Amino acid sequence: xxxxxxxxxxxxxxxxxxxxxxxxxxxxxxxxxxxxxxxxxxxxxxxxxxxxxxxxxxxxxxxxxxxxxxxxxxxxxxxxxxxxxxxxxxxxxxxxxxxxxxxxxxxxxxxxxxxxxxxxxxxxxxxxxxxxxxxxxxxxxxxxxxxxxxxxxxxxxxxxxxxxxxxxxxxxxxx
Amino acid sequence: xxxxxxxxxxxxxxxxxxxxxxxxxxxxxxxxxxxxxxxxxxxxxxxxxxxxxxxxxxxxxxxxxxxxxxxxxxxxxxxxxxxxxxxxxxxxxxxxxxxxxxxxxxxxxxxxxxxxxxxxxxxxxxxxxxxxxxxxxxxxxxxxxxxxxxxxxxxxxxxxxxxxxxxxxxxxxxx
DNA sequence: CAGAAAAGTTGGCTTTACCAACGTTGGATC
DNA sequence: GATCCAACGTTGGTAAAGCCAACTTTTCTG
Numbered sequence: 001x002x003x004x005x006x007x008x009x010x011x012x013x014x015x016x017x018x019x020x021x022x023x024x025x026x027x028x029x030x031x032x033x034x035x036x037x038x039x040x041x042x043x044x045x046x047x048x049x050x051x052x053x054x055x056x057x058x059x060x061x062x063x064x065x066x067x068x069x070x071x072x073x074x075x076x077x078x079x080x081x082x083x084x085x086x087x088x089x090x091x092x093x094x095x096x097x098x099x100x101x102x103x104x105x106x107x108x109x110x111x112x113x114x115x116x117x118x119x120x121x122x123x124x125x126x127x128x129x130x131x132x133x134x135x136x137x138x139x140x141x142x143x144x145x146x147x148x149x150x151x152x153x154x155x156x157x158x159x160x161x162x163x164x165x166x167x168x169x170x171x172x173x174x175x
Numbered sequence: 176x177x178x179x180x181x182x183x184x185x186x187x188x189x190x191x192x193x194x195x196x197x198x199x200x201x202x203x204x205x206x207x208x209x210x211x212x213x214x215x216x217x218x219x220x221x222x223x224x225x226x227x228x229x230x231x232x233x234x235x236x237x238x239x240x241x242x243x244x245x246x247x248x249x250x251x252x253x254x255x256x257x258x259x260x261x262x263x264x265x266x267x268x269x270x271x272x273x274x275x276x277x278x279x280x281x282x283x284x285x286x287x288x289x290x291x292x293x294x295x296x297x298x299x300x301x302x303x304x305x306x307x308x309x310x311x312x313x314x315x316x317x318x319x320x321x322x323x324x325x326x327x328x329x330x331x332x333x334x335x336x337x338x339x340x341x342x343x344x345x346x347x348x349x350x
Numbered sequence: 351c352a353g354a355a356a357a358g359t360t361g362g363c364t365t366t367a368c369c370a371a372c373g374t375t376g377g378a379t380c
Numbered sequence: 381g382a383t384c385c386a387a388c389g390t391t392g393g394t395a396a397a398g399c400c401a402a403c404t405t406t407t408c409t410g
Contacts, residue, residue: 033243041333146214158213158337
């Protein structure tokens with residue numbers, strides 16, 4: 001016959017009569033098919049990542065894309081918008097607007113490349129470097145919150161595994 | 176750490192000059208800050224996951240959420256929409272529309288619960304079960320494509336690590 | 351020199367997740 | 381029993397992210 005519909009109709013108190021993963025609402029764990037699907041695990045974890053990092057950045061008046069662009073400019077020096085987009089995985093059109101925002105905030109300077117007048121040369125400013133320091137500190141704290149249940153070794157493992165998947169996929173379809 | 180499996184994939188050691196990860200456009204690798212940031216790795220990997228699984232499902236006229244809902248109904252029996260949403264991590268409002276779609280396609284039946292007239296009882300149909308079989312096969316193939324560069328052990332490791340993070344985060348803020 | 355390709359910009363589209371409100375219903379409390 | 385509160389389903393709307401198409405200007409290639 002059918003299992004009882006909604007065995008627990010008050011989600012505030014768990015009856016604790018079945019082995020459910022910690023944290024999930026009582027008797028309402030996700031289906032095994034999802035629980036064991038790498039794609040689902042990745043997507044749901046990415047959702048939490050979005051939320052945690054996004055809130056942390058919003059708290060200091062920053063946006064998620066700031067980090068990648070500014071870090072790119074520091075590590076590789078002045079770049080064109082197209083190059084920034086390829087490095088960080090952004091569409092050209094999105095980079096244009098992002099640079100608008102960063103330039104308006106004074107974190108970045110946009111000048112035309114005299115040797116190739118199609119290109120803009122994007123340079124980080126002193127204010128941008130200071131901003132980046134706050135960003136990295138904020139990101140570090142938020143990420144620690146994200147992967148809190150993992151040990152240092154496990155965090156390294158996770159990064160290594162994801163990096164391998166990412167390298168492979170980038171080779172198949174550059175993003 | 177393990178010896179390099181595929182090609183040179185050692186992102187932790189930058190030689191500074193010409194050591195570019197495989198697959199990345201020539202000399203336009205992402206900044207180290209992103210490369211080593213779990214949040215960035217998770218988000219970018221999730222993007223590829225979205226694309227690969229989404230395309231695979233679109234090829235058989237299905238959508239991503241079909242799997243979770245139908246698998247839930249098979250594993251736990253007829254459920255209310257709210258319960259389905261909690262299990263799969265969907266908003267109530269989104270579940271309503273998803274069930275509309277699944278019901279119109281004949282994969283699911285929606286009846287009012289006589290014992291609680293607020294609730295709908297969602298039941299999977301025979302067509303839905305057949306659909307779910309195709310979905311799981313498609314999902315398996317797509318996921319294999321996603322984590323192709325990982326060995327079986329590594330895939331298990333990845334799933335375990337992500338599951339731990341997810342359990343922890345669900346405990347902090349149920350989704 | 352002609353054509354292809356790259357760069358930047360504008361504008362728009364889709365998906366996904368989320369939120370707010372409402373009416374209905376049931377349970378809890380006094 | 382009357383009242384308050386919570387859950388459910390539904391509608392509608394919002395915001396961000398990623399992506400695509402078109403167009404102009406400029407450079408590279410054959």
